[in-house]
Amino acid sequence: MEVRGLSVDIGRRTIVDDVSFACAPGTVTGIVGPNGSGKSTVCRVVYRALRPAAGSVLVGGRDVHRDLSARQAAQRVSAMVQDGFLAVDARVHEAVMVGRTPHFGPLGRASHHDNDVVADALDRVGAGHLRTRLFTALSGGEKQRVLLARAMAQQADLLVLDEPTNHLDIAGQLELLDLVTHLPVTVVTVLHDLNLAAAACDHLLVMAGGRLVAQGAPAEVLTTDLLREVFEVHAHCGTNPLTGRAQLSFAPRSACPTSPSIALESP
Numbered sequence: 001m002e003v004r005g006l007s008v009d010i011g012r013r014t015i016v017d018d019v020s021f022a023c024a025p026g027t028v029t030g031i032v033g034p035n036g037s038g039k040s041t042v043c044r045v046v047y048r049a050l051r052p053a054a055g056s057v058l059v060g061g062r063d064v065h066r067d068l069s070a071r072q073a074a075q076r077v078s079a080m081v082q083d084g085f086l087a088v089d090a091r092v093h094e095a096v097m098v099g100r101t102p103h104f105g106p107l108g109r110a111s112h113h114d115n116d117v118v119a120d121a122l123d124r125v126g127a128g129h130l131r132t133r134l135f136t137a138l139s140g141g142e143k144q145r146v147l148l149a150r151a152m153a154q155q156a157d158l159l160v161l162d163e164p165t166n167h168l169d170i171a172g173q174l175e176l177l178d179l180v181t182h183l184p185v186t187v188v189t190v191l192h193d194l195n196l197a198a199a200a201c202d203h204l205l206v207m208a209g210g211r212l213v214a215q216g217a218p219a220e221v222l223t224t225d226l227l228r229e230v231f232e233v234h235a236h237c238g239t240n241p242l243t244g245r246a247q248l249s250f251a252p253r254s255a256c257p258t259s260p261s262i263a264l265e266s267p
C-alpha cells in the first residue's frame with residue numbers, strides 16, 4: 001500500500017497536508033500524534049470514506065478512489081472505526097456478516113462459506129460466545145472485539161484500525177494487538193498509547209498539525225526530542241525488560257521546568 005502526496009481540505013482549512021508513506025505487505029504501520037493532528041482523516045481517505053483534495057492511495061498498484069468501485073475497494077481495504085455503523089439492533093453474527101457484503105454473489109445472500117468466515121472471525125477475537133447477543137447491549141470492550149471481527153471477516157488485504165484498543169482492559173489491549181500483528185494482512189493503525197505502538201508496530205508515522213513530521217522504526221522515531229516537540233511531554237526512552245521493545249516513561253512539562261531532557265535522559 002502506498003499513499004502519495006495526500007491532502008485533505010475541509011471548508012477552507014487544509015487538515016492533512018502532503019502526506020506520503022508506504023507499507024510493505026504484511027507489516028504493521030502505526031499512526032501516532034497529538035489530538036487533532038489528522039490521523040483519523042488519513043485513515044478515512046485510505047478506507048475511502050473521504051476523498052482527498054490531492055494525492056492518491058494505491059493498494060496493489062490501483063488507486064482506491066479512481067480505479068476501484070466501492071465494492072472492489074471494500075474487497076481490498078477493511079476498517080475498524082470508532083463511530084461504526086452499529087447503532088441498529090443487530091445480533092452480533094449479523095453485525096459481523098456485514099463485513100462479508102463485498103463478497104456476496106448476485107443474489108446478495110450469505111453462503112455457508114460466509115457463515116463459516118463469520119464464525120471463525122468471532123472465535124479468533126474471543127467473541128464466539130457473543131454471537132446471538134444484541135450488539136447494542138455489549139460492553140465497550142466486547143463491541144471492540146466484534147468490530148474487529150467484522151473487519152477481519154471482510155478478508156481484505158489492508159486492514160485500517162482507528163484506535164482499536166479503546167475500551168479494552170490491559171489484557172484485551174495486548175491480546176488484540178498480538179492478534180492483529182499475526183494476521184496475514186497489511187495493517188495501518190492509529191494508536192494513542194505510544195508504548196503499545198512501540199510494541200506492536202514495525203513502522204511508525206508521527207503526525208502533527210496535519211503533516212507527517214517523522215517516520216521509521218519505533219525505537220528510531222520515539223526520541224526524547226521528538227516527544228518533547230510533538231507531544232509536549234518529557235520522556236525517558238528505555239527498553240521493556242519483558243519484551244526488549246522500546247518503552248517510554250512520561251512526565252508533564254510542569255514536572256521538570258528546567259533541563260528536563262538532560263535530567264530524564266537514559267543513563
Ligand SMILES: Nc1ncnc2c1ncn2[C@@H]1O[C@H](COP(=O)(O)OP(=O)(O)OP(=O)(O)O)[C@@H](O)[C@H]1O
Nearest residue numbers: 010015033034035036037038039040041042190207
Ligand atoms: N468533518 C470535519 N469538519 C470540520 N473539521 C474536521 C472534520 N473532520 C476533522 N476535522 C478537523 O480536522 C482536524 C484533524 O482531525 P482528525 O480527527 O483527523 O485528528 P486526529 O489526529 O485523529 O485526532 P484525535 O487524536 O483527537 O482523534 C481536527 O482539527 C478536526 O477538528
